[in-house]
Amino acid sequence: MKHPMRWLKLLLTFSFLFSLTSCFEKLPMTTVHSVTKWGSEINELYLLTTVIVTLVFFAVAIPFCYAIWKFRAREGDTRMPKQIHGNHKLEILWTLIPVVLLVFIFIPTVELILKGYEEPPKDTMKIEAIAHQWWWEFKYPDLGITTANEMWVPEDQHVSITLKSADVIHSFWIPRWGGKVDNLPGEEKMISYVTPTVEDPVGGDYYQGHCVELCGLSHARMRFQAVVLTKDRFNSWAKTAMNPPAVTTALEKKGQELFMSKTCFTCHTIEGTAAKGLVGPDLTNLGNRKMLAAGTLPNDGKGMHQWLRDSVDSKPPYQNVKPGSLMVFGEGFELTDEDIKALSAYLLNSTAKTY
Ligand code: CUA
Numbered sequence: 001m002k003h004p005m006r007w008l009k010l011l012l013t014f015s016f017l018f019s020l021t022s023c024f025e026k027l028p029m030t031t032v033h034s035v036t037k038w039g040s041e042i043n044e045l046y047l048l049t050t051v052i053v054t055l056v057f058f059a060v061a062i063p064f065c066y067a068i069w070k071f072r073a074r075e076g077d078t079r080m081p082k083q084i085h086g087n088h089k090l091e092i093l094w095t096l097i098p099v100v101l102l103v104f105i106f107i108p109t110v111e112l113i114l115k116g117y118e119e120p121p122k123d124t125m126k127i128e129a130i131a132h133q134w135w136w137e138f139k140y141p142d143l144g145i146t147t148a149n150e151m152w153v154p155e156d157q158h159v160s161i162t163l164k165s166a167d168v169i170h171s172f173w174i175p176r177w178g179g180k181v182d183n184l185p186g187e188e189k190m191i192s193y194v195t196p197t198v199e200d201p202v203g204g205d206y207y208q209g210h211c212v213e214l215c216g217l218s219h220a221r222m223r224f225q226a227v228v229l230t231k232d233r234f235n236s237w238a239k240t241a242m243n244p245p246a247v248t249t250a251l252e253k254k255g256q257e258l259f260m261s262k263t264c265f266t267c268h269t270i271e272g273t274a275a276k277g278l279v280g281p282d283l284t285n286l287g288n289r290k291m292l293a294a295g296t297l298p299n300d301g302k303g304m305h306q307w308l309r310d311s312v313d314s315k316p317p318y319q320n321v322k323p324g325s326l327m328v329f330g331e332g333f334e335l336t337d338e339d340i341k342a343l344s345a346y347l348l349n350s351t352a353k354t355y
Contacts, residue, residue, distance in 0.1 A: 028176070028207070029210070030175060030176060031175045031176075031178075032046075034176055034177065034178045035176050035177065035196035036176075036178055036193050036194060036195070036196055037194055038115070038177075038178050038179060038192075038193060038194070039177050039178025039179065041112055041178075042178045043178070045108050045112055048104075048108065056098075116179070120158055120160045120192050121158050124158040124160045124192070125140070125142070125154075125157055125159045125160070126159075126160055126162070127139070127151060127159055128140075128141065128162045129151065129162070129172055129183070130165065130183070131163070131165045131166065131167075131170030131183035131211065131215075131222075132165075132167060133167050133168065133215060133222075133324070133326075134211070134215065134217075134218040134219065134221055134222040134294055134324075134325065135148060135149055135280075135281055135294040136148060136149050136209075136222070136224040136294065137281065137282070138150070138151045138224075143238050143241075144242060145238060145241045146242075146269070146284070147282060147285060148283075148289075148294075149223070149224045149225065149281065149294045149295060150224060150227050150288075150289050150291075151209070151224060151225070152227045152229065152234065152237055152241075153228055153229070154228070154229060154234035154235075155195055155196065155198040155230055155231065155234075156195060156196075156197055156231075157231075158193075159192065159194075160191075160192040161190065161191050161192070162188050162189075162190055163181055163183045163189040163190065163191060164183060165183040165184055165185045166185075167185060167215075168215050168216065169182055169183065169184055169185065169215065170182070170183040170211045170213050171212040172191060172211070173210055173211070173212045174207050174208070174209040174226050175208065175210075176207050177193055177196075177207060177226065179191055180212060183213075195228055196228055198229065198230050201233075204230075204233065205227070206225045206226070206290065207225065207226040207227075207228070208223065208225065208295075209223065209224040209225060209226055210222065210223050211223075216324060217317055217324030218322045218323055218324050218325060221293065221294060221295070221296045221322050222294050222295075223295025223296070224294065224295060225291065240285075241284070241285045241288070242284055242285070243271070243272075244270065244272025244273060245270065245272075245346065245347075245350035246350055247346065247350050248350070249345065249349070251341065251342050251345040251346075252345045252346045252349060252350045253346075254342040254345075254346075255342035255343045255345050255346025255347065255350075256273075256346045258339055258342055258346075259275065259343060259347075260273070260274060260275065262329075262335070263330070263333070264277075264343075266279075267280040267326075268280045268282065269283065270282075270283050270284050279326060280327065283347060284351065285351050286299070286347045287347065287348045287349065287350070287351030288351060291303075292304065292307050293321060293325070296321055296322055300348070301348070304343070304347070305337070305340050305341075305344065306321060307327075308335060308340045308343065309335075311327045311328060311329065312329055312334070312335045316328045
């Protein structure tokens with residue numbers, strides 16, 4: 001290594017910046033500022049482990065560096081150092097110390113893992129999170145609600161989320177809630193939380209979620225939001241979530257006709273209409289969602305335009321917005337900008353924010 005000091009400085013700068021970024025509480029993907037009790041417990045365990053390994057690091061590194069310096073070769077000194085073979089006392093000691101330290105880490109770790117398997121209380125809200133390439137479907141079997149890419153929950157509520165996959169292995173992760181469990185095809189897994197208390201009772205709190213198992217071309221664009229509302233607001237959202245769109249304006253009506261005559265209805269479901277497709281996300285309450293295409297674009301006229309335009313114009317799997325996505329149309333399929341405006345009006349305005 002030519003410039004050891006330069007490398008050391010670089011390394012220190014990087015570690016400083018890294019620790020700084022993880023300190024920002026509001027970073028959506030931070031894992032060290034958990035908002036759930038379970039997540040905080042995981043962080044406490046993480047802290048305990050970090051303290052122990054840091055102490056071990058210094059306990060080894062300091063004598064090691066001292067020995068290198070103290071017993072270094074000096075000029076003109078050609079004597080052979082004293083040769084030592086084995087020291088039972090020391091060997092037993094440095095076997096026992098790690099064993100004791102591992103026991104200190106092992107006990108709380110197992111305790112915390114077992115907590116994840118505890119029987120959930122009776123008032124637990126059941127949610128199914130079904131992973132698809134590359135979006136998330138959320139079902140509320142007791143409420144009869146199906147939504148996509150946004151998991152809406154009331155605050156301070158036990159929720160138990162059954163994880164499934166429609167195709168390959170995905171992984172469910174909300175960094176600020178703690179925990180991370182795979183969605184496996186043909187198998188069900190479970191993750192449970194007590195949802196955090198709402199900080200913004202008006203707008204609700206949005207927590208970023210992401211698929212964390214490499215699952216194909218658009219794995220990086222497989223995000224979702226966990227949306228926490230006050231209990232009252234959640235109840236009114238639940239009441240209207242599956243209301244069919246109320247089509248009022250001429251533009252919305254045109255959009256609805258396009259939706260039912262073009263290929264849209266073969267892949268998507270909209271409650272109360274002939275659209276019963278199961279390939280893509282349920283679009284019944286699309287107007288209530290913040291993002292489109294699994295967190296890739298904002299769910300507004302502009303985002304919708306970009307999403308539809310790209311899906312019509314680009315050849316799969318080379319789409320610009322979401323490579324490999326199944327949101328594609330056949331050869332010769334046309335959508336004018338006016339068509340897109342009408343579809344936007346139908347999908348966004350007729351399911352206006354009713355919660
Ligand atoms: Cu799904 Cu990565």
